Amino acid sequence: MAKAPVEKNQYIDVTFEDLTHEGDGVAKVDGYPLFIPYGLPGEKAKVKVVKTRKNFGFGKLIELYEESEHRTTPPCDIFFQCGGCQLQHMTYERQLEMKQKQVKDVMRKIAHLPDVPVHPTIGMENPWDYRNKVSIPVGKRDGKVITGFYQKRSHNIIDMDSCPVQHPQNDKLIQEMANLFEELHIEPYDENTHRGVIRHVIVRTGQHTNEMMVILVTNTKELPKKDALIEKILAIDPDVKSIIHNVNTKKTNVIMGPESNTIWGSDTITDRIDDLEFQIGAHSFYQINPLQTEKLYAKTLEYAQLSGNETVIDAYCGIGTISLFLAQHAKKVYGVEIVRQAIDNAKDNAKHNRLTNTEFYVGQAEKVMPWWHAQGLRPDVIVVDPPRKGCDEELLDAMVGMEPDRIVYVSCNPSTLARDLKILDEAGYETKQIQPVDMFPQSSHIESVTEIVKKV
Ligand SMILES: C[S@@+](CC[C@H](N)C(=O)[O-])C[C@H]1O[C@@H](n2cnc3c(N)ncnc32)[C@H](O)[C@@H]1O
Numbered sequence: 001m002a003k004a005p006v007e008k009n010q011y012i013d014v015t016f017e018d019l020t021h022e023g024d025g026v027a028k029v030d031g032y033p034l035f036i037p038y039g040l041p042g043e044k045a046k047v048k049v050v051k052t053r054k055n056f057g058f059g060k061l062i063e064l065y066e067e068s069e070h071r072t073t074p075p076c077d078i079f080f081q082c083g084g085c086q087l088q089h090m091t092y093e094r095q096l097e098m099k100q101k102q103v104k105d106v107m108r109k110i111a112h113l114p115d116v117p118v119h120p121t122i123g124m125e126n127p128w129d130y131r132n133k134v135s136i137p138v139g140k141r142d143g144k145v146i147t148g149f150y151q152k153r154s155h156n157i158i159d160m161d162s163c164p165v166q167h168p169q170n171d172k173l174i175q176e177m178a179n180l181f182e183e184l185h186i187e188p189y190d191e192n193t194h195r196g197v198i199r200h201v202i203v204r205t206g207q208h209t210n211e212m213m214v215i216l217v218t219n220t221k222e223l224p225k226k227d228a229l230i231e232k233i234l235a236i237d238p239d240v241k242s243i244i245h246n247v248n249t250k251k252t253n254v255i256m257g258p259e260s261n262t263i264w265g266s267d268t269i270t271d272r273i274d275d276l277e278f279q280i281g282a283h284s285f286y287q288i289n290p291l292q293t294e295k296l297y298a299k300t301l302e303y304a305q306l307s308g309n310e311t312v313i314d315a316y317c318g319i320g321t322i323s324l325f326l327a328q329h330a331k332k333v334y335g336v337e338i339v340r341q342a343i344d345n346a347k348d349n350a351k352h353n354r355l356t357n358t359e360f361y362v363g364q365a366e367k368v369m370p371w372w373h374a375q376g377l378r379p380d381v382i383v384v385d386p387p388r389k390g391c392d393e394e395l396l397d398a399m400v401g402m403e404p405d406r407i408v409y410v411s412c413n414p415s416t417l418a419r420d421l422k423i424l425d426e427a428g429y430e431t432k433q434i435q436p437v438d439m440f441p442q443s444s445h446i447e448s449v450t451e452i453v454k455k456v
Pocket residue numbers: 284285286287315316317318319320321322336337338339342363364365366385386387412
């Protein structure tokens with residue numbers, strides 16, 4: 001396209017055709033896509049162009065002429081300012097349909113596998129109050145300490161009283177924290193000046209145990225008013241079992257620094273998924289929607305088709321949650337994960353659940369898998385659950401080289417999943433079916449499990 005057919009600050013009438021993976025409405029002007037937050041497919045609206053690039057632009061919704069039947073009133077007062085959720089203005093049934101459609105779209109456009117069955121998204125009965133973890137920045141406005149999520153595409157904190165997708169215990173504790181810092185004169189961190197003390201508060205609650213971990217991330221080595229803080233946090237909720245001080249003195253968007261000290265209680269909290277109990281450390285990944293995790297793991301197990309005699313690899317295993325689910329039905333499970341604390345947790349979790357057929361390794365999965373391959377390890381089944389960037393090519397090569405009968409791919413990013421499925425298809429592995437599971441209601445994130453088998 002030679003030149004954008006619209007100009008900055010221009011007002012135009014559009015019809016929304018689709019949604020981006022970030023949940024923004026997509027409208028086209030002479031084939032030129034404009035991305036506009038809060039527009040829903042089928043709606044007609046007046047929009048203002050706010051930015052143009054060569055092949056696409058951004059706009060702002062000014063007036064809705066025709067509303068979609070799938071539009072609903074967001075229950076959260078600050079939904080249109082806060083960047084935490086993206087889809088509260090869409091009915092939940094429609095959110096589930098859109099997520100299924102987005103997986104189908106990337107299977108066609110990126111994987112070039114248009115015929116793969118993509119099942120309807122497995123949703124939640126109550127798509128609220130589900131998040132077991134919240135990471136919230138602390139700031140100051142008009143001399144007052146505030147806590148809240150960042151505004152979309154900015155680092156402006158939106159002062160928040162309550163968050164309807166949070167576990168109520170997290171929500172209550174977060175609400176009290178701003179008052180606490182105010183009362184104890186603990187200065188919030190200012191990222192412009194790199195001054196101040198408290199950067200983030202992270203709270204994690206075990207869905208089945210109610211045990212809570214509170215992590216205070218500071219820009220300073222010392223945590224001021226430590227004893228008073230501990231006393232007051234414990235008074236807010238007696239379910240707090242662990243208080244951690246994390247030091248992050250870098251100018252960075254990464255929330256936690258590498259150094260954590262337990263300043264009260266235990267290094268971990270415990271939660272349960274089905275019959276298994278897990279200890280979770282401050283630096284370890286743990287799925288944020290425990291009720292849906294049970295459905296996600298049940299599908300993973302179904303697609304793994306274990307009879308009890310198999311050797312299995314669980315790559316990107318975190319604290320060993322999937323590994324232990326698989327270990328109950330397999331001969332042996334090998335897990336690999338990059339975060340040392342997560343592997344320490346995984347080993348403890350295997351012992352705690354009396355599962356003796358697991359081995360866990362710290363390392364980059366893309367380095368450990370080729371090494372296992374070279375050592376002659378030949379798994380029957382490989383499960384991968386990578387971060388958003390998907391699997392490295394080295395890992396995909398090693399996986400194919402090991403010739404497992406089946407691969408189960410758990411993904412939190414349909415685009416990288418589709419890219420990897422194309423590579424696997426060309427290397428002799430057929431994608432059988434994909435099951436999206438809604439782990440993040442009201443947000444645009446999409447999780448899915450894919451069954452892949454060796455072609456005969
Ligand atoms: C989506 S989580 C999945 C964890 C686990 N399967 C679960 O369900 O809880 C991805 C995990 O991959 C780990 N990770 C990220 N990059 C890695 C790498 N290059 N090698 C191994 N693990 C990695 C992260 O620390 C995280 O624990």
